[in-house]
Amino acid sequence: MAALMCICFTGCGETPGASQTQIVLGTVVTVQVYGRQSQEALDGAVEAAMDRARELEQIFSVNIDSSEINYVNQNAAKAPVPVSDDFYTVLERSLYFARLTEGAFDPTLGKLIRLWGIGTDDARVPEPEEIAPLTGRRDYEHVLLDGQAHTVFFENDGFSLDFGAIAKGYAADEMKELLQEDYHITSALLNLGGNIITIGNRPDGKPWTLGIADPSSPQPEENPAVTLQVTNLTFVTSGDYQRYYEAPDGTRYHHILDGSTGYPADSGLSSVTIITQCSMDADALSTASFVLGQEKAQKLLQSINGVEAVFIDTQDQITATDGIRDQLQ
DSSP states (O other): OOOEEEEEOTTGGGSOEEEEEEEETTEEEEEEEEOSSOHHHHHHHHHHHHHHHHHHHHHHOTTSTTOHHHHHHHHTTTSOEEOOHHHHHHHHHHHHHHHHTTTSSOTTBHHHHHHHOTTSTTOOOOOHHHHGGGSSOOGGGGEEEETTTTEEEESOSSOBOOOTTTHHHHHHHHHHHHHHHHHOOOEEEEEETTEEEEESSOTTSSOEEEEEEOTTSSSGGGSEEEEEEESSOEEEEEETTSSEEEOTTSOEEESOEETTTTEEOOSSEEEEEEEESOHHHHHHHHHHHHHHOHHHHHHHHHTSTTOEEEEEETTOOEEEOHHHHTTOO
């Protein structure tokens, strides 16, 4: 889950473009493309990208009864379930990050996420005895993939999958690839609920200027804490201000759950922004980094090539990794 915004589009109106905004994958998705192609071609590119997002929504949304993820969750503990290429790719990558982060990113927290219901009309603070059976399980170790048969099997039925912390990133990567390879788009910005990915520069040839939301602001997504100019990169932020439940006593519970405790992560961070090439990886790493906390997250990210990060802690202190620090404005 992310919260970033495009600060500057100056000059975009000088080049033909097309844009569209829809609710897909449970969030607001905006596609903006620019180029010298015909208006019909640009409109077609945007529509094709949206179609791809809607296709992936049917696979990954736990809110669609007939989705592939719901079918897998209902049946994979009974027998191996054949899955689509998209599903297999995302699950395989999810399990990789679960192991790499020792569960800080965990795609098997579906039952815990549903128990809290944060971001839904059913949000509540569960009782400790409800949470306890769902904590510290490391159920990602009990998901078996068969690459040859393309199947998924759960070794027990005590968990369910949820790709809320990685699916939008995968969708952004897929939409970008489609726009570049099938429609030869060289300038675009895609925003999937704050998961932002850019193609090339702005149409005026300048880098895109993107802002990282200020978590302490009453309107975080309209007030950047810092800005950064980027080309051909993705930004993904996980923050405690994005989705939360406010209990009757006024306590806020954000949506980023720590599987080791069963409660919203309490790592001293308000947000983590990952800047890299692959939006799917950035999506998973932003969640993991938020759960781990700044010190452990920085050690993790140092082991991964081409990944930078900006941390904002609960005291509004901003820290960036070495490769990006001097570029913040």
